[in-house]
Amino acid sequence: MELFKQTNFDFLGKKWPFIILSLLLTAAGLISLALKGGPSYGIDFKGGALITVRFAQRPPVDRVRAALSGKLPVEVTEVTNSQDDIVGTDVQDPQALEKATKTIVDTLNASFGNVEAGKYNINSAGAAGLADRLRDPLQRAGAAISEPQLQDLVKNILQFRDTPPQSGLIQDFNALSKLPGVTPQILNVIRQETYPGKLTVIDTEMVGAKIGADLQRQAVLAVLYALGGMLVYIAFRFEWIYGVAAVIAVFHDTIITIGLFSLFNREISLTVVAALLTLVGYSMNDTIVVFDRIRENLKLMRREKLENLINISVNQTLSRTVLTSGLTFLTAVSLFLFGGQVLNGFAFALVVGIIVGTYSSIFIASPILIFWQDFLENRKKPAKAAAVPVSAPREAVRRGTAKVK
Numbered sequence: 001m002e003l004f005k006q007t008n009f010d011f012l013g014k015k016w017p018f019i020i021l022s023l024l025l026t027a028a029g030l031i032s033l034a035l036k037g038g039p040s041y042g043i044d045f046k047g048g049a050l051i052t053v054r055f056a057q058r059p060p061v062d063r064v065r066a067a068l069s070g071k072l073p074v075e076v077t078e079v080t081n082s083q084d085d086i087v088g089t090d091v092q093d094p095q096a097l098e099k100a101t102k103t104i105v106d107t108l109n110a111s112f113g114n115v116e117a118g119k120y121n122i123n124s125a126g127a128a129g130l131a132d133r134l135r136d137p138l139q140r141a142g143a144a145i146s147e148p149q150l151q152d153l154v155k156n157i158l159q160f161r162d163t164p165p166q167s168g169l170i171q172d173f174n175a176l177s178k179l180p181g182v183t184p185q186i187l188n189v190i191r192q193e194t195y196p197g198k199l200t201v202i203d204t205e206m207v208g209a210k211i212g213a214d215l216q217r218q219a220v221l222a223v224l225y226a227l228g229g230m231l232v233y234i235a236f237r238f239e240w241i242y243g244v245a246a247v248i249a250v251f252h253d254t255i256i257t258i259g260l261f262s263l264f265n266r267e268i269s270l271t272v273v274a275a276l277l278t279l280v281g282y283s284m285n286d287t288i289v290v291f292d293r294i295r296e297n298l299k300l301m302r303r304e305k306l307e308n309l310i311n312i313s314v315n316q317t318l319s320r321t322v323l324t325s326g327l328t329f330l331t332a333v334s335l336f337l338f339g340g341q342v343l344n345g346f347a348f349a350l351v352v353g354i355i356v357g358t359y360s361s362i363f364i365a366s367p368i369l370i371f372w373q374d375f376l377e378n379r380k381k382p383a384k385a386a387a388v389p390v391s392a393p394r395e396a397v398r399r400g401t402a403k404v405k
Contacts, residue, residue, distance in 0.1 A: 007315045011362050012307050012370070018363035022252060022356075029259010036262055042269035043075060045216050048090035049097050051104060052203040054168045056196075058083045059112050061340070067111040071103055075267075077342055083167075084202070092206070105201060114198050122194040123161065123169050124201070130154050130194075137189050145186070153181050157190075168202045219273040223254065226280050238291055245368035246287045249360040253283045257352050266345055275349035282328070283357030286321065287365045293317050294369070306373050310366045325358045 033039060043050070061078040064085055068074050075088040091100045105124070109115050120133045131154045138145055145153070156179045161170045173191055176182050182190075227247050234243035254276055261268055293313040301309055332354055336347035 007318055008311075009315055009318070010311060011314050012311055012367060015363045015367050018359055019367070022256065022360070022364060025256045025259065026252070029256060029262060032259060032262040039258060039262060040265065040267045041216065042267040042272075043088040043090055044270045045213075045219075045268070046090055047092055048088060048206075049092070049100070050203075050205045051087045051089070051101055051201055052079075052084050052205075053087060053104070053108060054084050054200055054202045055112065056083070056169050056171055056198040058085065061085060063111070064108070067107055068104065071107050072100055074104070078340075083169075097204070097206075101201060101204065105199075108199055109197070112199060114195070116195040119195045120193055121197040121200075122157070122190070123197040123199075125158070125194070127151075127154050127158060130157065133193055134189060137193050138186065141185060141189050143183070143185050143189065145181075149181060153179075153186070156180060156182075168200050169198075170196045172196070215270065219270075222273070222277060223280065226277060227251070230280075230284050234288065234291075238295060241369065241372050242291050245365045245372075246284055246291070248368060249287055249357075249365035250280050250283050252360050252364050253279060253353055253357045256356050257349055260352050261345075261349070264348075266348060269345055271343070271346040272349050275346045275353070279349065279353035279357055283353070283360065286325070286357060287361040289320065290314060290317055290361050290366065294366075307370055310369065314362050314366065321358060321361075325354055329354045 061076055064087075065076045068076065068087065072089055077086040077088070079086060087104055089097075089100050089104075091097045115121075120130070122130065125133070131150055134154070135150060138150070157170075157176060160166065160176065160179055162168055166175075170176070173187065173196065176190065177184070177187055227250060230250070231243045231247045234246050257276065257279065258268070261272070290313060293316055294310055297304075297309050297313050297316075301312070304312070329351070332347055332350035335343050336351050339347050
């Protein structure tokens, strides 16, 4: 399928507006990064806590994010095929984490829970707290139960609560009647003193700052190794200047994308790094397609000026560029608009990278070849000019036109 046939657009004649645009975007991004002390990293990189919250009936994840957005700087991730959401926060101090966890639970309870005043939430209870809550009411109700029996009762209740199918949430007190030692009288006291909350924290996992620093280093190395490997391949497959031009174009794409993340106050997470690596390969592939056509045309059009030859090559690959980049761009935009919060950063990097990567193959990588050829030709001119004063007089003498003193 070919959308454009025999086009003759003067792409390189319009290269300077795009080069200036790239310089402005790069400068704006670097200034923003400098003012903000570098990129804004997510919890994966800077460390923090991951708090897993389980719901009896999980609300839409967007509503959970909306409920927490005004309370704490958090990231909410929906766990597939589960009733869990993972709430990430950059809090690392244990005391601050305890306070943050309480804020998260209280906020979610206020929005989606069923807090019953004066009663104890059995789904967030610990063994000591539940025992203290039931001890006196059981005695007042006349339940003949000793302290060891009370401890066994509490242990059985919590074990029942934390094993499947409850998995942290008791939803029906009638199910407790089957537990050892739970008489109708004891069950009645449990109903009066406790209630089954509709959500609970089932796990809290810390991500240390050292781990985050290691992930940052590994992410940078992954990008650099990818660029280095591609530079070697292109230098071997074409010429070294082609490899340099392609790597400069990819650096250009990556720097502008990271700069836009800083300008729009977006965090860089592991999924964003995955998107950047995807863009490295995507942009490089697009550039290689153009370079390969240039190489083919160099054999067929030996007398054509390089700028005209590159224009012809870009026009010949235009249909392929529009098809591949256009369809990929539509997919990335769909992910950005409808993919949800988790994929938003990934999709944003793809949308920006596809736009920048497509025009960099034409307006950044290709002009570098022309600039290099002009540089080589300018170096040859002084050598030719230096030879003229010596040869010209001799030629004049040979023709008899020189004046001999």
